[in-house]
Amino acid sequence: MKTPLALLLxxxxxxxxxxxxxxxxxxxxxxxxAPGQMVGGGFMTIVHQGGAxxxxxxATTPIAREVQIHSMNMDGGVMRMRxxxxxxxxxxxxxxxxxxxxxxxxxxxxxxxxxxxxxxxxTLRFAKAGEIKVEFSVEARPTK
Amino acid sequence: MKSxxxxxxxxASAILIACGPPPPPFNATEVSNLAYGKGLGIxxxxxxxxxxxxxxxxxxxxxxxxxxxxxxxxxxxxxxxQVRNAVGEDADKVQVLLVSVDxxxxxxxxxxxxxxxxxxxxxxxRPEPAQLEKVVKAFHAIAVKVPTSGDDYTIDHxxxxxxxxxxxxxxxxxxxxxxxxxxxxxxxxxxxxx
Numbered sequence: 001m002k003t004p005l006a007l008l009l010x011x012x013x014x015x016x017x018x019x020x021x022x023x024x025x026x027x028x029x030x031x032x033x034a035p036g037q038m039v040g041g042g043f044m045t046i047v048h049q050g051g052a053x054x055x056x057x058x059a060t061t062p063i064a065r066e067v068q069i070h071s072m073n074m075d076g077g078v079m080r081m082r083x084x085x086x087x088x089x090x091x092x093x094x095x096x097x098x099x100x101x102x103x104x105x106x107x108x109x110x111x112x113x114x115x116x117x118x119x120x121x122x123t124l125r126f127a128k129a130g131e132i133k134v135e136f137s138v139e140a141r142p143t144k
Numbered sequence: 145m146k147s148x149x150x151x152x153x154x155x156a157s158a159i160l161i162a163c164g165p166p167p168p169p170f171n172a173t174e175v176s177n178l179a180y181g182k183g184l185g186i187x188x189x190x191x192x193x194x195x196x197x198x199x200x201x202x203x204x205x206x207x208x209x210x211x212x213x214x215x216x217x218x219x220x221x222x223x224x225x226q227v228r229n230a231v232g233e234d235a236d237k238v239q240v241l242l243v244s245v246d247x248x249x250x251x252x253x254x255x256x257x258x259x260x261x262x263x264x265x266x267x268x269x270r271p272e273p274a275q276l277e278k279v280v281k282a283f284h285a286i287a288v289k290v291p292t293s294g295d296d297y298t299i300d301h302x303x304x305x306x307x308x309x310x311x312x313x314x315x316x317x318x319x320x321x322x323x324x325x326x327x328x329x330x331x332x333x334x335x336x337x338x
Contacts, residue, residue: 031218034211034218034258035258035261036254036255036256036257037211037212037258038212039211039213041214066294070298072215074216074303077302077303078286078301078302079213079216079300079301079302079303080290081213081215081290081300082290083292083298100219101215101216101219104214104215106214107214108212108296
């Protein structure tokens with residue numbers, strides 16, 4: 001039974017190379033959570049080399065109850081955070097950066113604290129590209 | 145005409161000598177005679193009621209936040225720790241207070257652990273849920289619940305930092321983006337006032 005599985009994996013990886021994913025994810029990371037902090041922010045850059053607009057529709061991770069896609073902006077000294085409705089548009093040939101101070105994934109109700117140096121899987125679901133599994137690394141909060 | 149000009153010049157220099165040059169402006173926005181938060185008592189995470197006036201002799205920074213805020217609140221807390229440290233030997237004259245805008249979910253234990261994890265000197269204030277609106281208004285601030293998916297919600301809130309001098313007067317209003325060294329210079333100046 002071992003051989004067919006290995007063969008299947010090999011075939012899968014070959015097909016991935018042939019139908020090169022138009023969407024790639026650069027530097028996925030989260031910040032270590034503080035004690036008492038039940039949510040975490042996830043950051044990454046989505047690079048889209050395909051010819052048609054795609055959308056990041058949803059995401060899941062085993063480390064949190066829910067993943068939400070948020071925008072955040074400062075408006076006249078007020079922090080406003082919004083769930084991105086209908087998914088996050090990823091323009092053809094474009095890059096969308098989710099970074100501190102702006103767009104982010106929000107991991108809601110963490111099952112365990114996010115510890116610096118650890119990593120965890122996140123499954124991103126795109127309207128066209130389908131599921132992309134990414135490993136987020138947890139970075140320490142900058143201290144001084 | 146010449147002598148009048150000379151007299152004016154002398155007068156002007158006399159005034160300058162008497163008053164000295166005006167102090168340079170602060171980097172944050174200077175305010176005066178604003179009674180924001182005055183007289184307000186808010187429980188800390190140990191249940192003790194705290195008022196701005198309790199912090200006489202300290203430069204007190206007040207801002208709003210909540211523990212389910214993934215980005216700006218932890219970033220501001222980290223920065224305030226850095227700013228406080230950059231004040232140097234007078235750092236212990238700087239007190240940071242985080243007022244929760246989400247007392248329903250920020251239990252005292254959770255808020256306390258959260259705030260102390262950034263800096264042991266920081267104090268978390270947790271208004272009673274019924275008191276929250278009054279507290280927010282007392283700072284002319286904003287805190288509005290915004291629904292997200294399911295029964296979940298987030299809170300739009302003022303990210304402004306209110307800075308009180310050692311006599312508990314509101315002196316500066318700072319944005320969380322104010323550059324670390326500029327912010328620290330302002331605080332250092334305030335710690336050196338009487």
